[in-house]
Structure formats: C-alpha cells, structure tokens
Amino acid sequence: MKHFIFLSLCLITVFSSCEQNNLQQKETGKISWPEITPEMKPWTRWWWHGSAVTEKGLTASLEAYKEAGLGGVEITPIYGVKGEEKQFIDFLSPDWTEKLVYTLKESERLGLGVDLANASGWPFGGPWVGAETASRYFTSQVFNVAGGETFSTNIAYMQQPVLRMQDGKKVQINDVKEPLSTYGDLQEYAFDQVRLEKPLPLILVSAHKSGQDGFTEKIDLTNQVEDGQLTWVVPEGEWVICALFEGLHGKQVERAGPGGEGNVIDHFSRSALDGYLDKFDTAFKNHDLNYLRYYFNDSYEVDDAHGEANWTPDFFTAFQQLNDYDLRNYIPALLGRDTEEMNGRVIYDYRWTISQLLLENYTKPWQKWASAQGKGIRNQAHGSPANVLDLYAASDVPEIEGREIVNLKSAASAAHVTGKKLISSESATWLNEHxxxxxxxxxxxxDNMFLSGVNHIFYHGTAYSPQEAMWPGWLFYAAVHFTPTNSLWDDFKTLNQYVARSQSFLQAGRPANDILVYFNVADHWSERGNYMLKHFHSNTLFDDLSLKVCGDYLSENGYSWDAISDQQLQDVTYEVNQLLTNGNSYKTILIPEASLMPAETFEKLINLANEGATLLFVKDLPKAAPGMGGKAEGTQKIAHLKNELSFKQEGNRCMAAYGKGLIVVAEELPELVTYSGVQPESFYNDGLQSIRRLKDDGNYYYFIKNTSDTLFKGWIALQVDYTSAALYNPMTGAEGYAFTKSDERKTVIYVSIRPEESIVVETFKDIYTGELYPFYEILDNAVALSDWKIDFIKGGPILPESVSTEKLQSWVNYGSDYEHFSGTAEYMTIIPSLSESTDAWLLRLDNVHESAAIYLNDKHIGTLLNAPYELEIPVEALHGNDTLKIAVSNLMANRIAYMDKQGMTWRKFYNINFAARRAENRGEDGIFSARNWNPKASGLSGEVTLIPLKRTIK
Incomplete structure (x- = not known):
C-alpha cells in the first residue's frame, strides 16, 4: 500500500510552474505505453499439414511462437506432406480432437490465444456433406415459339463434365466415378471441382407470352412434361418457353486435410449449415474447449471454380417470402430475356435474395452456434455475392485481406458502424515470390492494414513443422513463411513488438471518423452483366461502385470515413449535432452517385436531414427504387419525398434546407465535402497518412505513417481539440512529449518521421509537460567505420569461413559457399574514441540485406528491418573503443536456389506442390523453382557511419 501511495503521489505531483512554447503549464503528467495483452500482439494462421502433429512438436512450436512475440494462433488443418502418411490424423477424429485439447492447454499455459478454422481447408465442407446439402447451381434452356403450332421436344439438359484438380494424381474425367470417396486416399487426388456428364433434374418449365412492353401472360408447363417430353399446343401470340434445371456445383473443399475432403456446403440453406455444424458438436462433445476463443471462416471461395453456386432447392419459396411475389412468373427477366427495366429489377431482387440467404441462413446462425458455446466468429465475408458490410456486421470480428486501403476499409467500416472492438486481417499473403x-x-x-482500420493482425502464415524435418521444413504454398526455419526468424520478434505496440493504441477507445459513405449497391445489382451473381472480392470490393471514387478522394485528401449499408443506415440516429451508430458518431453522410436507391433508405436519409443532419449527394438525388417493389410504390415514394425539397442554386451547388438539416447536391466532391464543415488532416499533403481513435477521456490517439520516400520534418496540425501531446515510436520504443505551439489559434506539433516510419500521437486537452520526445538534427563530421570481421554463426547449407575486410560488400561475392548461404552473420568492429561534442550519434548502414540486429558492447540496442537503416545511440552509451556488432540475416532465397540446383527434394506436399507466384519462376513441371536464380545480395554493403546529432530544440 505504501508503494502504491508513493507511485500515485509521483504521478500527480505538481511541479513549479514554467512556460513552454508560450503555453502555461497546468500540471505535469507521465506518459506511458498501454499494457500489452495477448490480443494486442500479432497472431498467425497455423497450418497443420495433414494434422500430423505430436504433443512434443506442438509444445516446441508454441514455445517458439511465444518467444518470438506472437499473441496467438489460428489452427487451420490442410493437406498433408508426402512420406508422412502414417502420421496423418483425420480431421475431427477422436485423436484429432485430443490434439486440439492438448494445444488449448499448452497455449493457456503459455498465454497464447487460440482460434480454430471451422473447416479443414476452405470453404465449409467435408465428407459428411452429402449431395442433398452440397452447393448447387441452376442452368436453363429457352425456346421461342409462335402461336398455332404444336411444340414438341425433349426437355432435358445434359451436364457438361468438369474436372479441376490441384497438383494431385491425374485422372481422366471419363474415369471419375461418384462418390469421390471411393478413391480412398483423396489427398493423392486433390479434387477441386467435379461434375460428371449426366442429365440434370428439371426445376420447372414455363411459357411466357410476349407483349409490346414485355411478357404479359405465364403458363406453367412443368406437369405437362412426361418422361422428359413436352408436347404443347401453343396459343395465339409469340411465346418464350423457359426450362430451368438444377445441378450440383461440384465444388470440393480446397486444400483439405485428411478427413476434411468433400463437398462444399450450400451456403444458402439453413439445414445444410446445421447439418455441417452437427459434425463439430459430435466431435467436441465431452471435450474441454473452453479456452478456444473464436471460430474462423476463410473468404467465400465457392465460385473460384467453373460456374457459380447460385441456387438452393428452396429458393423460390425464400424469394417469395422476401420479395412478396413469385419469381416463377418472371423467369424471362431472370434470364435477361425481358425488357431492360424488367431484367434489371428482377435480377436485383434475385441478388438481394441471395445476399439475405447468406446473411440469415449462414452467417447469423453460424455466429449464434458459436455464441452458444461462449465463443465468437472471425469471418472473411469478402468474395461473397452478398452485401459484405452486412455479413461483416453479423460477425464478432470482421476480417479482411488485400493491399488497397479503400477496399480494405470494408471490414473496418462494418465494425466501426456496429461498435465492434476488433477488426482482423489476413496479412502479408504472398507479398513477393517465395x-x-x-x-x-x-x-x-x-501498416496498410492499420491505416484501413485493422487492429488485430493475423500473419499468413506459419506451418507446423516437426523439429526433425529437413530444412526448410513444412511450408504453405501461398505465404510469407513465418516459421522458425526462416533465416530472418531471430529478428521476427522486433516486427512483432512493433505490431503489439501499435495495436495497443489501435485497440484502445473507439474509432473517430467523420464521414459516413453510403454503400450504393442497388445500381450494381441492377446491372445484369455476364453472370447471375456479383461478388465483392477483397482487392476490388468497391471498385465497381461510385463509392470507390468517393473513397479514393477522401482517403487521398485526409478525410476519415466509413462505409455504411442500407440495413445499417436504418439504425442511425441524429442527436446533439451528431450521427450516431451504436456508440460511434459522425458529422455527415456522403451519398455517391446513385440512380437507384431503396425507398426506405432514401426515406431514412430524408428523416435524418429533418432531424438536423447534413446530407451530401454526388451529382444528383436517386431517380428510382430498385427491384420489382421499387417499380411503382418505391419509386413513387422517392418522387414524393423529392417533391418536398426546395433547392436553390449556390455557385456549383444545389442546396435544400429540410427540417433542421441540409441537403447539398454537387457535381464535384470537393464542392460537397468542403461545405460539410469536415476538415481534412492537412498533413496528407506531405505524404503522411493516419488513422484516429477517440479515447474514453475525450482525448485522441493518431497512428501516423510517412508513406513518402523522403524524410518529413516540420509542424503538423491535427483536426481535433487539444492543447498538448505525447509521441510514441512503436518500432524503437522512444516516447516523450511533443513540441507544441499555437498557430493561427490552433495547436500544432513538431514531428520528424523517416520514410516508412510510423509514430503514435496522444493528445491532451490539458497542458502537460515532461521529458520531450528526442528529435535530432544531423551535424557534419561523420565517422566511417572499418576493419570488419565477419563470422557466420547460424544457417546453411554450411557455415562459411570467417572473413576480414576493410570494404563491405555483399557476402555472395566471397565465393560459392557464401552464395548458397542463408542465415546470420555477425559483423564486428571497434568504434574508436569519438572527440566530437554531441548529444547523440546516428548509426547509419548504407545497405542491409535484409535485417540487422545492433549490439553495443554485447548489449542489444535495436534491430533495423527496413530502409533507411538508421539507429540513434545516446552519447553516454559510448565510452571509447566500444565493440560494435551487427548481426545481419539474409533471405531464405539463396539456400533454396542451391537446393533446387542440386535437385534436392523439399517440395513434397499434397494438393498443391508448390505454386509459383510469378510465371518466370515456374519450372518445366509448372511448379515453383529457384534453380535459375542468381544469388541475391546478402549482408552489409557500402559504408557504416556514425554521424553526430544535436538535440532539436523548438
């Protein structure tokens, strides 16, 4: 208690007043980093090849991950390793479940979290998914007939055969027999999609009479088909006969492990999902899985195959319940054979129904199933033919993947709008070639993920590999290899510490974005296109919408925003000059160019304006409502609401006051956004980007990154109310109060941020002072270091002999043993006594391939992961004749190239073995090969210098 009281008194002690930067000090506070929890650390996808895991291997792996600074793992069982078949464990077998339970216990002991993929491979499916619950598609035949004739034909559709395999044992389609389980070892065959040549069952046959404005009459002919033959005396007029057939899509679980191979489920069927999850209930019964956190679903990848899974047996019933009309009366429009307007309205309703089925029959019940166990779901909704914002919102943790910030914001938007704490990401998938x-x-x-709103990183990823496995061990085909055999592994903990420190801020408080951007899907779904469904893929999620133009403009110009769906918009309220969404607040709503909009959405927007909101419409108000429901009543409602608005032209804008609010329409985004009163972060003009969060105490955190290739040094303004600020560097751990000054009645802070460097700013409304963040100015008289001894301490295929040199160059220049080496070398020299009077020294390494851990007198002082390779050394750390050691690790590439040139077998995986990311790296067998690679630069080259620094004083 005495100790606690003493610390408390220290934190609240008020020092004598002083003046700093023309601001009067009110109190002195001590800044501190947030406490790091396992959830703040980066996690990793953990592939279990063939689930060939042992308790010894599991413990060793988990301990290595813990030591490297990971916070948890997500177990995803996948295909096996050739030669290890005796170690395979069937997915969800009693032995497999025991290994899961053991993993949970060991992870709990080590303080690591555990999530579990709800499948072996992806998407959901397996050997217990029979034909009655497997994914389906429909196809059609269309006949044009004239009145007065007798139409007689065989109504039949012979399915065309499809066989897709992933690097498995090849078979010919004519030799394939169903069920596929008759092949025994499905690991060897790696089926991806199978359709056999056979007649498809008939769904319906209907005749539709053509009129001047489309089809005017419909006759159901299904019951007139006898033994596959339809004979029909055609009434007067022109008719179209449509026949629909149902087939199994044939999609198989991708990358499945033993016991996980089989059909993918029908994602639109609740009974299919329930039957699928029953298998897990049975397997986990009487086992303690309390420590398991979330279940996981990889992205919807049913349709990355031939054709689309676009049907479910109860579709007509579900469609009528959701749309209040019978789709069977509009089959020509469904098939794109009606008028352009009718085609668009019916296809919109069809796609909206598919979206609702994915939400109500798959995502929500899956989450409810997990919740009943005290767990949650992490869900990659992207890739699906649905409103992904609604699917993400139904998930406990939305997860995204990709590289482009605007599209990445989809998952974060749903989380922000619905008040979810965590947004996860599949990170660093196949960044470069293997x-x-x-x-x-x-x-x-x-960092791209962070800037999009992600705050729960999952690496892609780490493969379980036995300790005795030959280097490079077991690997996944599409990954940056976050595995202990990676020659860069020893420096992995530095990256993980950076991620943990960053996420400790990014998981705090709540998002603080200004603009809601309407996710205008109606136009997109009403455009027929070449396919029945339209998918929202992670890298192109918003690309086909006018929202993308708005998102690009806002993101490039420093405006903070989130996308919002029609359904989510219904929950928005307006209070005290704010738009409120489940605990988060916004200043305005931006509506991208939209010809079509659901009437209830437009009505909601108008009601929000009436209550005081400012609405920003790009180019025009919507002209009509989509779907058959919008043909009359919906469009009339929109017209009625528009008639209540009285617009006045002001410059390039049209303005309409409505109730307490305002509606603004303009052709150009700058005209709209500037009028909203929302101010952008001006530092975006200097190549800086940010994400902002609001703390519980009303202050803010900014994560700011220099995305340019030049040093930024100067004063920046933040678009929040604050008087003083603190700075934190998540890579180096440096911290301190910021230099501040008043600039045109606004507080600005001084920062110096290197290219690709990030910094966190914490703002305070009160005035706090204390130790300032250490910024430095470079002085003249740099000291070049020489006389290097290089010792190769870790790696292979062999450890080369030590080298002594005056001039640093890539170690591959020293001979063949060095060309083939991947691992770590220690560069050592003595720093002479330095006479320069200075505040600190900058250690600058010209070229590093690829990371460098710095030791001064055997004490680790920092690790450098990317250019510019610079590290500040306090002057008091140098005493004269100090020993400088730089442990440099290179890529795995040179050793892999050596193995390929020697014909050594390390690619020994079932299913996909081993795909190249770039075509030029495919060997004669079509798989990845490094045999033609030249040695890649390794180690240090150029100069290593010490540069005197002077502490910046503002």
Missing amino acids: FESNWGDVKNAV
Whole structure:
C-alpha cells in the first residue's frame, strides 16, 4: 500500500510552474505505453499439414511462437506432406480432437490465444456433406415459339463434365466415378471441382407470352412434361418457353486435410449449415474447449471454380417470402430475356435474395452456434455475392485481406458502424515470390492494414513443422513463411513488438471518423452483366461502385470515413449535432452517385436531414427504387419525398434546407465535402497518412505513417481539440512529449518521421509537460567505420569461413559457399574514441540485406528491418573503443536456389506442390523453382557511419 501511495503521489505531483512554447503549464503528467495483452500482439494462421502433429512438436512450436512475440494462433488443418502418411490424423477424429485439447492447454499455459478454422481447408465442407446439402447451381434452356403450332421436344439438359484438380494424381474425367470417396486416399487426388456428364433434374418449365412492353401472360408447363417430353399446343401470340434445371456445383473443399475432403456446403440453406455444424458438436462433445476463443471462416471461395453456386432447392419459396411475389412468373427477366427495366429489377431482387440467404441462413446462425458455446466468429465475408458490410456486421470480428486501403476499409467500416472492438486481417499473403519477402515488406503491408482500420493482425502464415524435418521444413504454398526455419526468424520478434505496440493504441477507445459513405449497391445489382451473381472480392470490393471514387478522394485528401449499408443506415440516429451508430458518431453522410436507391433508405436519409443532419449527394438525388417493389410504390415514394425539397442554386451547388438539416447536391466532391464543415488532416499533403481513435477521456490517439520516400520534418496540425501531446515510436520504443505551439489559434506539433516510419500521437486537452520526445538534427563530421570481421554463426547449407575486410560488400561475392548461404552473420568492429561534442550519434548502414540486429558492447540496442537503416545511440552509451556488432540475416532465397540446383527434394506436399507466384519462376513441371536464380545480395554493403546529432530544440 505504501508503494502504491508513493507511485500515485509521483504521478500527480505538481511541479513549479514554467512556460513552454508560450503555453502555461497546468500540471505535469507521465506518459506511458498501454499494457500489452495477448490480443494486442500479432497472431498467425497455423497450418497443420495433414494434422500430423505430436504433443512434443506442438509444445516446441508454441514455445517458439511465444518467444518470438506472437499473441496467438489460428489452427487451420490442410493437406498433408508426402512420406508422412502414417502420421496423418483425420480431421475431427477422436485423436484429432485430443490434439486440439492438448494445444488449448499448452497455449493457456503459455498465454497464447487460440482460434480454430471451422473447416479443414476452405470453404465449409467435408465428407459428411452429402449431395442433398452440397452447393448447387441452376442452368436453363429457352425456346421461342409462335402461336398455332404444336411444340414438341425433349426437355432435358445434359451436364457438361468438369474436372479441376490441384497438383494431385491425374485422372481422366471419363474415369471419375461418384462418390469421390471411393478413391480412398483423396489427398493423392486433390479434387477441386467435379461434375460428371449426366442429365440434370428439371426445376420447372414455363411459357411466357410476349407483349409490346414485355411478357404479359405465364403458363406453367412443368406437369405437362412426361418422361422428359413436352408436347404443347401453343396459343395465339409469340411465346418464350423457359426450362430451368438444377445441378450440383461440384465444388470440393480446397486444400483439405485428411478427413476434411468433400463437398462444399450450400451456403444458402439453413439445414445444410446445421447439418455441417452437427459434425463439430459430435466431435467436441465431452471435450474441454473452453479456452478456444473464436471460430474462423476463410473468404467465400465457392465460385473460384467453373460456374457459380447460385441456387438452393428452396429458393423460390425464400424469394417469395422476401420479395412478396413469385419469381416463377418472371423467369424471362431472370434470364435477361425481358425488357431492360424488367431484367434489371428482377435480377436485383434475385441478388438481394441471395445476399439475405447468406446473411440469415449462414452467417447469423453460424455466429449464434458459436455464441452458444461462449465463443465468437472471425469471418472473411469478402468474395461473397452478398452485401459484405452486412455479413461483416453479423460477425464478432470482421476480417479482411488485400493491399488497397479503400477496399480494405470494408471490414473496418462494418465494425466501426456496429461498435465492434476488433477488426482482423489476413496479412502479408504472398507479398513477393517465395523466399523474397523481408520483415520490412511485412511491416509495410501491416501498416496498410492499420491505416484501413485493422487492429488485430493475423500473419499468413506459419506451418507446423516437426523439429526433425529437413530444412526448410513444412511450408504453405501461398505465404510469407513465418516459421522458425526462416533465416530472418531471430529478428521476427522486433516486427512483432512493433505490431503489439501499435495495436495497443489501435485497440484502445473507439474509432473517430467523420464521414459516413453510403454503400450504393442497388445500381450494381441492377446491372445484369455476364453472370447471375456479383461478388465483392477483397482487392476490388468497391471498385465497381461510385463509392470507390468517393473513397479514393477522401482517403487521398485526409478525410476519415466509413462505409455504411442500407440495413445499417436504418439504425442511425441524429442527436446533439451528431450521427450516431451504436456508440460511434459522425458529422455527415456522403451519398455517391446513385440512380437507384431503396425507398426506405432514401426515406431514412430524408428523416435524418429533418432531424438536423447534413446530407451530401454526388451529382444528383436517386431517380428510382430498385427491384420489382421499387417499380411503382418505391419509386413513387422517392418522387414524393423529392417533391418536398426546395433547392436553390449556390455557385456549383444545389442546396435544400429540410427540417433542421441540409441537403447539398454537387457535381464535384470537393464542392460537397468542403461545405460539410469536415476538415481534412492537412498533413496528407506531405505524404503522411493516419488513422484516429477517440479515447474514453475525450482525448485522441493518431497512428501516423510517412508513406513518402523522403524524410518529413516540420509542424503538423491535427483536426481535433487539444492543447498538448505525447509521441510514441512503436518500432524503437522512444516516447516523450511533443513540441507544441499555437498557430493561427490552433495547436500544432513538431514531428520528424523517416520514410516508412510510423509514430503514435496522444493528445491532451490539458497542458502537460515532461521529458520531450528526442528529435535530432544531423551535424557534419561523420565517422566511417572499418576493419570488419565477419563470422557466420547460424544457417546453411554450411557455415562459411570467417572473413576480414576493410570494404563491405555483399557476402555472395566471397565465393560459392557464401552464395548458397542463408542465415546470420555477425559483423564486428571497434568504434574508436569519438572527440566530437554531441548529444547523440546516428548509426547509419548504407545497405542491409535484409535485417540487422545492433549490439553495443554485447548489449542489444535495436534491430533495423527496413530502409533507411538508421539507429540513434545516446552519447553516454559510448565510452571509447566500444565493440560494435551487427548481426545481419539474409533471405531464405539463396539456400533454396542451391537446393533446387542440386535437385534436392523439399517440395513434397499434397494438393498443391508448390505454386509459383510469378510465371518466370515456374519450372518445366509448372511448379515453383529457384534453380535459375542468381544469388541475391546478402549482408552489409557500402559504408557504416556514425554521424553526430544535436538535440532539436523548438
């Protein structure tokens, strides 16, 4: 208690007043980093090849991950390793479940979290998914007939055969027999999609009479088909006969492990999902899975195959319940054979129904199933033919993947709008070719995620590998290899510490974005296109919408925003000059160019304006409502609401006061956004980007990154109310109060941020002072270091002999043993006594391939992962004749190239073995090969210098 009281008194002690930057000090506070929890650390997808895991291997792996600074794992069982078949464990078998329970216990002991993929591979499916619950498609035949004739034909559809395999044992389609389980070892065959040549069952046959404005009459002919033959005397007029057939899509679980191979489920069927999850209930019964946190679903990848899964047996019933009309009366429009307007309205309703089925029959019940166990779901909704914002919102943790910030914001938007704490990401998937990515590349990919709103990083990923496995061990085909055999592994903990420190701020408080951007899907779904469904893929999620134009403009110009769906918009309220969404607040709503909009959405927007909101419409108000429901009543409602608005032209804008609010229409985005009163972060003009969060005490955190290739040094303004600020560097751990001054009645702060460097700003409304963040100015008289001894301490295929040199160059220049080496070398020299009077020294390394851990007198003082390779050394750390050691690790690439040139077998995986990311790296067998690679630069080259620094004083 005495100790506690003493610390408390220290934190609240008020020192004598002083003046700093023309601001009067009110109190002195001590800044501190947030406490790091396992959830703040980066996690990793953990592939279990063939689930060939042992308790010894599990413990060793988990301990290595813990030591490297990971916070948890997500178990995803996948295909096996050739030669290890005796170690395979069937997915969800009693032995497999025991290994899961053991993993949970060991992870709990080590303080690591655990999530579990709800499948072996992806998407959901397996051997217990029979034909009655497997994914389906429909196809059609259309006949044009004239009145007065007798139409007689065989109504039949012979399915065309499809066989897709992933690097498995090849078979010919004519030799394939169903069920596929008759092949026994499905690991060997790696089926991806199978359709056999056979007649498809008939769904319906209907005749539709053509009129001047479309089809006017419909006759159901289904019951007139006898033994596959339809004979019909055609009434007067022109008719179209449509026949629909149902088939199994044939999609198989991708990358499935033993016991997980089989059909993918029908995602639109509740009974299919329930039957699928029953298998897990049975397997986990009487086992303690309390420590398991979330279940996981990889992205919807049913349709990355031939054709689309676009049907479910109860579709007509579900459609009528959701749309209040019978789709069977509008089959020509469904098939794009009606008028352009009718085609658009019916296809919109069809796609909206598919979206609702994915939400109500799959995502929500899956979450409810997990919740009943005291767990949650992490869900990658992207890739699906649905309103992904609604699917993300139904998930406990929305998860995104990709590289482009605007599209990445989809998952974060749903989380922000619905008040969810965590947004996760599949991070660093196949950044470069295999073995060519360094931790700096990963950091930049992670920073992109942070800037999009992600705050729960999952690496992609880490493969379980036995300790005795030959180097490079077991690997996944599409990954940066976050595995202990990676020659960069020893420096991995530095990256993980950076991610943990960043996420400790990014998981705090709540998002603080200004603008809601309407996710205008109606136009998109009403455009027929070449396919029945329209999918929202992670890298192109918003690309086909006018929202993308708005998102690009806002993001490039420093405006903070989130997207919002029609359904989510219904929950928005307006109070005290704010738009409120489940605990988060916004200042305005931006509506991208939209010809079509659901009437209830437009009505909601008008009601919000009436209550005081400002609405910003790009180019025009919507002209009509989509779907058949919008043909009359919906469009009339929109017209009625528009008639209540009285617009006046003001410059390039049209303005309408409505109730307490305002509606603004303009052709150009700058005209709209500037009028909203929302101010952008001006530092975006200097190549800086940010994400902002509001703390519980009303202050803010900013995560700011220099995305340019030049040093930024100067004063920046933040678009929040604050008087003083603190700075935190998540890579180096440096901290301190910011230099502040008043600039045109606004507080500005001084920062110096290197290219690709990130910094966190914490703002305070009160005035706090204390130790300032250490910024430095470079002085003249740099000291070049020489006389290097290089010792190769870790790696292979062999450890080369030590080298002594005056001039640093890539170690591959020293001979063949060095060309083939991947691992770590220690560069050592003595720093002479330095006479320069200075505040600190800058250690600058010209070129590093790829990361460098710095030791001064055997004490670790920092690790450098990316350019510029610079580290500040306090002057008091140098005493004269100090020993400088730089442990440099290179890529795995040179050793892999050596193995390929020697014909050594390390690619020994079932299912996909081993795909190249770039075509030029495919060997004669079509798989990845490094045999033609030249040695990649390794180690230090150029100069290593010490540069005197003077503490910046503002």
